[in-house]
Amino acid sequence: MKDEVSENYTLTKLARTSSFSLHPSSFLHVPLASPYWNGETYRAIFRSLLHRAIIDGSDIAELRSLLIERLGVTAAGLCGSGSLALELALRACGVQRGDEVVIPTFCCSAIVPPILAAGATPVLADVGAELNLTAETVEAVWTRNTRAIVVPHLFGNPADIEAIIDFARRRNVRVIDDAAQALGAAINGRPLGGFGDAGVVSFGDEKICFGLGGGVLITNQPGSIVDLAPGLSQARSSAILRRLAGTLFYRRWRRWTLSLGRVLKLQEQVDPDTPPPLYPMTGMANLQAAVAVSLIRTLDENVAARRVRARAYRELLGNEPGLELIPHRPGSACLAQVIRLLAKRPGHDAAVRLIAALGSRGFEVQGSYVPIHLLDPCEKCVWDALPYADRVWTDLVELPCEPTVGLEDVERISSEVRKFCRAQTTTRFSQSTDSGSTASGTL
Numbered sequence: 001m002k003d004e005v006s007e008n009y010t011l012t013k014l015a016r017t018s019s020f021s022l023h024p025s026s027f028l029h030v031p032l033a034s035p036y037w038n039g040e041t042y043r044a045i046f047r048s049l050l051h052r053a054i055i056d057g058s059d060i061a062e063l064r065s066l067l068i069e070r071l072g073v074t075a076a077g078l079c080g081s082g083s084l085a086l087e088l089a090l091r092a093c094g095v096q097r098g099d100e101v102v103i104p105t106f107c108c109s110a111i112v113p114p115i116l117a118a119g120a121t122p123v124l125a126d127v128g129a130e131l132n133l134t135a136e137t138v139e140a141v142w143t144r145n146t147r148a149i150v151v152p153h154l155f156g157n158p159a160d161i162e163a164i165i166d167f168a169r170r171r172n173v174r175v176i177d178d179a180a181q182a183l184g185a186a187i188n189g190r191p192l193g194g195f196g197d198a199g200v201v202s203f204g205d206e207k208i209c210f211g212l213g214g215g216v217l218i219t220n221q222p223g224s225i226v227d228l229a230p231g232l233s234q235a236r237s238s239a240i241l242r243r244l245a246g247t248l249f250y251r252r253w254r255r256w257t258l259s260l261g262r263v264l265k266l267q268e269q270v271d272p273d274t275p276p277p278l279y280p281m282t283g284m285a286n287l288q289a290a291v292a293v294s295l296i297r298t299l300d301e302n303v304a305a306r307r308v309r310a311r312a313y314r315e316l317l318g319n320e321p322g323l324e325l326i327p328h329r330p331g332s333a334c335l336a337q338v339i340r341l342l343a344k345r346p347g348h349d350a351a352v353r354l355i356a357a358l359g360s361r362g363f364e365v366q367g368s369y370v371p372i373h374l375l376d377p378c379e380k381c382v383w384d385a386l387p388y389a390d391r392v393w394t395d396l397v398e399l400p401c402e403p404t405v406g407l408e409d410v411e412r413i414s415s416e417v418r419k420f421c422r423a424q425t426t427t428r429f430s431q432s433t434d435s436g437s438t439a440s441g442t443l
Contacts, residue, residue, distance in 0.1 A: 028258060031258065034252065036209075045290065054285060067216055071191045071201075079282070081202075085217045086200050086215070089200055102141055106393065123146070123383070126389055146173050149176070153192055157329055161196065177192060180201060182208070183201045197219075198218065199218035201215065214288040232281055240285045310337050310401050312414075313399060317339065323339055324342055326339070335401065337398070365400065367394075400413075
């Protein structure tokens with residue numbers, strides 16, 4: 001099955017990468033996923049550097065306390081990456097060699113290596129209309145070997161994790177609440193990350209709290225963290241400082257540095273066929289924690305601003321023919337607003353063309369995830385039929401909701417999207433009319 005799908009896999013290298021064409025002297029109006037940092041963030045960085053508290057320091061304990069209080073859990077283990085936090089969560093849930101772990105095929109491929117590291121087999125499930133796992137899609141792939149289910153909340157939008165937990169409890173299956181993209185989101189007032197048997201949050205790239213990387217294992221079983229923590233080593237100062245420099249240059253100052261970086265070939269586009277990099281078995285560094293603490297303190301205003309932007313997209317694009325907005329549930333952190341293009345021209349990929357059209361206007365956006373079952377490095381995964389993900393993934397575009405994106409930019413982006421959709425619809429109608437005229441003439 002995978003080989004048959006891969007033969008038609010012509011758009012993969014375009015779908016997740018962003019498209020942007022600039023003269024070297026021009027600048028972005030809206031850069032992709034700019035971190036929401038303020039003066040306190042920079043002061044935290046300066047303090048850590050001034051006191052040489054890059055690896056060790058008091059910010060680690062402060063971040064742990066803040067997360068425990070905010071998420072309503074009893075323990076939090078700070079790790080060097082979200083991937084490592086997920087591996088530790090799997091081990092805390094007793095996942096071992098021979099077990100199966102259910103994950104969505106529509107998700108970041110970095111979810112796969114931690115499962116393989118635990119010796120388990122990733123089993124890919126389809127997603128529902130909100131692009132998240134559902135109890136029904138989980139049930140379709142469940143077997144007696146299923147040991148755990150990882151439930152990501154994509155784009156900050158809460159999945160129906162309570163229904164999945166009900167399904168899992170009846171079968172003695174563990175549930176991991178993967179809130180890497182949904183820090184600040186909640187279901188009925190209860191923060192995501194604290195559902196299930198263990199949880200994960202992240203301060204990595206393109207997250208709600210986009211910091212200097214690092215992830216956190218969340219649990220109400222503190223003993224499991226104590227048992228796993230001694231295996232972690234300290235991060236290297238040089239690696240953390242490189243991360244700081246890269247985040248500042250490529251992300252925080254991206255509006256001005258993207259053109260320069262491309263001219264100097266300082267950063268290459270990521271090929272989705274490339275396996276995710278190996279993650280180090282390290283704890284979180286103090287500098288990472290210091291940045292994360294500053295982001296937690298502004299999390300409420302961060303999420304509130306994102307919800308305003310998601311609501312603006314809904315008002316501006318909600319009734320546009322040829323377009324569908326993937327809805328955000330109440331309590332969503334609104335990482336991004338995903339749209340699905342319904343009006344398509346034969347032989348043309350609408351999402352790629354819309355990304356290019358927005359890029360030419362200075363708005364750097366991206367397509368959404370390539371389903372994991374279409375990626376060559378993921379041959380160790382197991383799957384069967386995944387019809388919904390197969391059908392929709394090429395039609396999706398992620399629109400920015402960061403607080404750094406002004407509401408006037410949301411209006412301009414929406415205007416460009418409307419013009420593109422109407423042009424698509426007009427072209428299809430014209431082609432349909434021409435085809436009908438030709439057919440009539442041949443009778």
